[in-house]
Amino acid sequence: MAAIAFTNATLFDGVNDEAVPGMNVLVVDGKIEAVSDKPLSGGDSVTEYDLGGRTLMPGLIDAHAHVFAINLVEEHNRNIAITEMTARAVPRIRKMLDRGFTSVRDVAGGDVGIRNAIAQGFIPGPRLFVGGPALSQIGGHGDHRNLTDDSLDIDFNASAFNFECRIVEGEGPLRSHVRNELRKGADHIKVLASGGVGSPTDAIDQIQYSEAEIRAVCEEAAVRGKYVAAHAYESAAIAHSIRAGVRTIEHANLINAETAAVVAEADAYIVPTLVAYEVTAQHGAELGLSEYVMEKLNYVNDSGLKMLGLAEKAGVKLGFGTDLMGQMEFAQLQEFVIRGRVQRPVDVLKSATSVNAEIVQRDDLGVIRAGATADMIVVDGDPLTDISIMNAPEQHLRLIMKDGDIYKTDLTAK
Ligand SMILES: [Zn+2]
Secondary structure, X not given: OOEEEEEEEEEOOOOOOOOEEEEEEEEEOOEEEEEEOOOOOOOOOOEEEEOOOOEEEEOEEEEEEOOOOOOOOHHHHOOOOHHHHHHHHHHHHHHHHHOOEEEEEEOOOOOHHHHHHHHOOOOOOOEEEOOOOEEEOOOOOOOOOOOOOOOOOOOHHHHOOOOOEEEOOOHHHHHHHHHHHHHHOOOOXXXXXXXXXXXXXXXXXXXXXXXXXXXXXXXHHHOOOOOEEEXXXXXXXXXXXXXXXXXXXXXXXXXXXXXHHHHHHOOOEEEOOHHHHHHHHHHOOOOOOOXXXXXXXXXXXXXXXXXXHHHHHHOOEEOOOOOOOHHHHHHOOHHHHHHHOOOOHHHHHHHHHHHHHHHOOOOOOOOOOOOOEOOEEEEOOOOOOOHHHHHOHHHHEEEEEEOOEEEXXXXXXX
């Protein structure tokens, strides 16, 4: 029995608005055994960390990331064998855990293999939730083919291999695809329901897939207790996705107040990914993004903060995502600072803990309470009053625990 006690913690439990000083937390065999303001006895074998008032909070969850997006420019991710892709993704994945992200939802590309390899301890990294390739219609956000590639059947995926996306059209083929991904163990399914930034031929405001096609995907996911995430920017595409049964809307930068109310009414989530636009707008051109892509990027970047205000006002549940491709991944924690320009720090922290845990359908994550999985971090200072602390891990992030194991710390046990 491996027991670890944290004493004298200021506890932000991921759910309540206030952090409570003077708290003690006992971890036994990967689970949180007890949380109390009284001394806890874990027996002789317990390893104790006196936190001296530092903040103890749930491990962070990123609900929108791409572990295999090793290059910013999508074309550079082609013609790379899956073995090389995996090898190159390993440091990228480890750095996410180094930043305090103990769970990550991959919403295009991440497969059950990489998830299982991490779970089995072969690769250090966050617990992954995966959906395989995102689904795209022909000419949609996932169709990166050349003009000269004119094929109209399923084999076109082989001719323009794109690990992140798969072109599947029509209710029948979509149902087969979803059944197959869920057979392999996918945690969710992602559909591309509107135009996007990184793709060569689709305008942002384009609605993609028919409602019937998205509904077929949602039905197949629902019968297995899973759900569908949809990439969508404009209100029309968002409303279209919600009507078809989608549970999480990714990005949503261009939503209006009326559609925000529709999302709230459906009890669905929005997962903003604001840092991706801000940082990519700064570095994209020098890294080789085309002028067309940069133009679309600036268009959605400008509206991100407005979306947060509209969504909060409508009562939409906001997740926390980053969507950083390739070289941009260093900025993962900057999302806290950007969100903090509009939201209260505690609401941003809840998004990255308990709300994201709801999104990944795991009520034992994103929270510090007896019985929960012991994913926790220790932060110097009070992120509930100064959210920028989250963006300076080298000074403030002092301990990372995943599944009850201390992955990293510079604190000394008693
Ligand atoms: Zn994405």
